[in-house]
Amino acid sequence: MVGMNETGAPQGGFQLAADVAAQRLREWKRLEWLLLVVRWLYLPAIMIAFFVDTISLTAIWALIAIIIVANSVVLALNSKIDNLRDQRRLGLAMLLTDAVLAWGTILLFIGDYYSSIYAAYVVVIIEAAIRYSMTGSLVAFSTFAIGLTTEWIYRYNILGVGFSPGGYTFWITTMLLISVMLGLLIQGLNNARQQSEILATERVQLLERRRLSRELHDSVLKSLQGISLEAHVLGRTKPGDAGTVAERAQYIEDVCQKMSQEIREVVFELGTEDASQGIAAKLEAVTERWSRTTRIKSEFVLEGPDATLPANTAHNLRRILGESLNNIEKHAGAFHVRVELAMQPRQLVLVVTDNGMGFNARNDFSRLGKFRSLIC
Numbered sequence: 543m544v545g546m547n548e549t550g551a552p553q554g555g556f557q558l559a560a561d562v563a564a565q566r567l568r569e570w571k572r573l574e575w576l577l578l579v580v581r582w583l584y585l586p587a588i589m590i591a592f593f594v595d596t597i598s599l600t601a602i603w604a605l606i607a608i609i610i611v612a613n614s615v616v617l618a619l620n621s622k623i624d625n626l627r628d629q630r631r632l633g634l635a636m637l638l639t640d641a642v643l644a645w646g647t648i649l650l651f652i653g654d655y656y657s658s659i660y661a662a663y664v665v666v667i668i669e670a671a672i673r674y675s676m677t678g679s680l681v682a683f684s685t686f687a688i689g690l691t692t693e694w695i696y697r698y699n700i701l702g703v704g705f706s707p708g709g710y711t712f713w714i715t716t717m718l719l720i721s722v723m724l725g726l727l728i729q730g731l732n733n734a735r736q737q738s739e740i741l742a743t744e745r746v747q748l749l750e751r752r753r754l755s756r757e758l759h760d761s762v763l764k765s766l767q768g769i770s771l772e773a774h775v776l777g778r779t780k781p782g783d784a785g786t787v788a789e790r791a792q793y794i795e796d797v798c799q800k801m802s803q804e805i806r807e808v809v810f811e812l813g814t815e816d817a818s819q820g821i822a823a824k825l826e827a828v829t830e831r832w833s834r835t836t837r838i839k840s841e842f843v844l845e846g847p848d849a850t851l852p853a854n855t856a857h858n859l860r861r862i863l864g865e866s867l868n869n870i871e872k873h874a875g876a877f878h879v880r881v882e883l884a885m886q887p888r889q890l891v892l893v894v895t896d897n898g899m900g901f902n903a904r905n906d907f908s909r910l911g912k913f914r915s916l917i918c
């Protein structure tokens with residue numbers, strides 16, 4: 543039995559990368575849901591424009607349509623997108639839409655001398671900073687500065703609205719400060735997170751190296767030491783003792799085959815590691831591979847839903863199952879093996895059953911018909 547509430551060692555590099563991508567995908571999705579609510583806040587300003595006689599009703603209805611379409615797209619796609627690349631594309635499209643919406647709302651009040659409506663563009667700067675850090679905030683400010691300059695020239699020359707240098711300077715300065723401060727803040731947070739991810743990756747690599755070192759020490763190195771001792775004894779064997787030479791040679795051959803199998807298993811495990819696989823899928827793969835190699839019939843039974851365990855725990859379970867199956871191959875004389883995995887709320891139970899030769903309580907081996915091994 544293995545407890546399910548243990549934290550285990552940090553997961554491998556593939557799992558870490560998958561977790562980082564999944565976390566960023568969730569962050570972008572949450573941002574889209576938040577901005578969906580914010581877009582509806584444009585409606586009060588648009589409703590006020592209904593009471594201004596000089597405002598075109600076509601422009602007002604066009605802005606309302608933009609809000610409805612944008613939020614409908616978010617509702618339709620945000621829950622379905624399952625990869626970061628498409629989510630970023632949706633985010634860029636919504637950022638451009640929000641910029642159009644902000645400027646459309648501002649232009650509804652182009653004839654008004656008071657310019658407090660420019661605050662609507664702060665949402666675009668904040669959104670650009672969150673999505674693209676300093677680069678996004680500065681690009682958003684640049685578009686605001688160009689648009690503001692163009693609008694005020696139009697107001698002064700065409701509409702005859704008084705040009706206020708103080709107001710113009712206030713909004714340019716305010717938006718610049720907001721852009722720079724937000725950009726620096728988001729960039730600092732992103733740098734800190736990247737540094738944390740680098741440290742986590744280095745720690746995972748260090749733990750992987752330690753695990754491989756432990757695997758080689760526990761299996762290959764000990765086998766090599768055994769071969770070395772047998773070769774040393776073989777070299778001191780008398781020429782006429784043919785039986786001893788044959789036994790030593792057979793032992794060295796068996797150990798070399800075992801080493802080859804162990805190395806292949808380590809290489810196979812490293813090459814086929816899938817962070818998204820549950821423990822049941824991994825144990826079933828071990829069982830099927832062993833069955834194909836030994837030609838011993840096997841079946842795998844899962845009780846309960848599959849679950850993803852920490853990499854270290856999953857690795858230990860695979861090794862335990864692999865050693866049990868190897869013992870069955872060498873000692874049981876079985877022709878059928880059944881592997882049962884029971885997933886329980888806070889623990890799992892792995893049972894290996896074969897129809898080969900077992901042993902009694904006195905360790906007197908005899909034909910018992912069935913041998914059950916409970917792995918705890």
